[in-house]
Amino acid sequence: MMRTHLCGRLSAAEAGQEVTLTGWVNRRREHGDHLTFIDLRDFSGVTQCVINNDIDVRSEYVLAVSGTVTMRTEDTVNPDLATGQIELKDCTVEVLSKAEPPPFPLDDRADGVDELIRLRYRYLDLRRQRMQKNMRVRSAVNAAIRNAMERQDFVEVETPMLMPSTPEGAREFLVPSRQRPGAFYALPQSPQLYKQLLMVGGLDRYYQIARCLRDEDLRADRQYEFMQLDMEMSFAEVDDVLSAAEVGVMDAAEAATGVRPDPVPRITWQEAMERFGTDKPDLRFEVELVELTDVFASTGFKAFSSASSIKGINVVGGSADYGRNKLDGLTDVAKSFGAKGMVWLRVKTEDGAPTLESPVAKFLSEEEKTALISRLSGNEGDLLLIIADEWMTTCGVLGELRNRVARPPVSQGPYKYLWVTDFPLFVGVDAVTGRPKPGHHAFCHPHPADVDKLETDPMAVRAWAYDLVLNGWELGSGSIRIHDPALQRRVFAVLGIDEDEANRRFGFFLEPFRYGAPPHGGFAYGIDRLTAILAGEENIREVIAFPKPQSGLDPMTDSPTEVDAKQLAELGLRTTI
RNA sequence: GGUCCCGUAGUGCAGUCUGGAGUGCACGCCGCCCUGUCAAGGCGGAGGUCGCGAGUUCAAAUCUCGUCGGGACCGCCA
Secondary structure, eight states, X not given: OXXXXXXXXXXXXXXXXXXXEEEEEEEEEEOSTTOEEEEEEXXXXXXXXXXXXXXXXOTTOXXXXXXXXXXXXXXXXXXXXXXXXXXXXXXXXXXXXOOOOOSSOSSGGGGGSOHHHHHHTHHHHTTSHHHHHHHHHHHHHHHHHHHHHHHTTOEEOOOOSSXXXXXXXXXXXXXXXXXXXXXXXXXXXXXXXXXXXXXXXXXXXXXXXXXXXXOSOOBTTBOSEEEEEEEEEESOOHHHHHHHHHHHHHHHHHHHHSOOOOOOOEEEHHHHHHHHSSSSOOTTSOOOOEEOGGGGTTOSOHHHHTOSXXXXXXXXXXXXXXXXXXXXXXXXXXXXTTOSOOEEEEEEEETTEEEEEOTTGGGSOHHHHHHHHHHTTOOTTOEEEEEEESHHHHHHHHHHHHHHHHOOOTTSSXXXXXEEEOOBSEEEEOTTTOOEEESSOTTBXXXXXXXXXXXXXXXXXXXXXXXXXXXXXXXXXXXXXXXXXXXXXXXXXXXXXXXXXXXXXXXXXXXXXXXXXXXXXXXXXXXXXXXXXXXXXXXXXXXXXXXXXXXXXXXXXXXXXXXXXXXXXXXTOXXXX
């Protein structure tokens, strides 16, 4: 046994005991040849060791220190240190490893260090308290989720990493086949297809902490590879899936933060869009979109009279904060999200009555101005932002503006979970085929109340599809699946996929449904995203041991790398670079 | 593919707008001093391709163009 105790867990209770600690030199304070203090650090914390002889130990040397746990004198107690009541005296020191000085400080100051440097030396970055905490939060989240799923009779099943390419959706990573040169496996974007086959296979309830891979551009909340809690359950309705998933998320949240969140509220997609202008609303702040279309039903203002949907938000007290420069900036944002423009109005008081100051004020009637102020509850100093366009654009742009003017960092403030249900079955139209595009995926069950509109008004059909949102981040999504081949054929028909094409593209997936598929549905949520928010981080890289920067190129291992010509030849590959 | 921000010593920065010798700060590092510190303290020292390449200029960290790298975002992510 190399150590008898942990650095961070010594206390007055061990006073008088001979102990051996192991760890890294966190800091050394030298007072001459006869007195040196060493703060020895392991994952649990630090203990001060008092050295009374001349030794050469530097930062990050790895030591085994044996000594006597001794109560500190009253004037030398350090109240800022968990082990500040005691210290190790009469120490003998064994140097287990020497260390070069680290390229950046391994304390909080490294929070400001260029992330590329942290990633190049990630194994040093991981020694820091912040990263130690994040890795442990992640582990606790995983354990809590696994436990919650087991408790609910879900069965953990591993699905293949090497699977057929299915060109729908995200760009895939491909793996060349040696046995069949010129052919490729794909790495899973998600275990979607397999988990439904597990339902056909009678597993009844499946879960997996699954690695998913998508070759799309990286972001603060996106990596090439990420982890999902993936689940699927048979003989389940929407409510069953949401409830079962929620248990895992709540358990994870409680494990990470010590506080169990309240039951998660549910709103429909329609309501989310109307009130917040997004399908992933951040409920931590009050601002909501206000309907104004009727106010301007007979307006003389051209920009409004030509629009089918007019909505606004009130940036309370925002007049002073938003000068012309910032308003121009918001207008640019609005345009970049598809609006033709943005109308802003400052609420002023004139002769004791509220009035509006704006470049467009002169185009509005007194009745319209009064109604506008009243609808948006405008008070002196408020800033009103109005968008007029078709409904989707109006909502989407205002949703973006709402976030721009009021949204705190994702990691800040209370945790606001939200289920968004009844997503549309189809979103937008394929530019090539002119057919509706699936909102979630092609196997998503239409809302039974809307099934008869599949052929007549497909864009109005709601789906049994739902998202889980936390502080404005999409944590995950899922749906009830189609288990009836006849209904599946109808949905395919709307998508413009005939029987031949369906068999060609999804054959191995459709055949099983001929043999008795139970009604089933599922869900998957991102563990990196959940952990990041629960750990107070704004970036999932902070809760991933070895993440990649935005370029996707690993500064530590230098991957991706070129490979031997021999390896390529074996795979029947030749590069053209 | 696009927009915006950033790049100066091991690390974090100031200097860039308004061109004038690598002018500098803090931490770290090295050496010496120091018996109660805890981000110890004191003295001294080393450490620089101002990301890279062109251009303008008598003169470029500073201005221009290009390029590379990093970050945030749009597109993309069924």
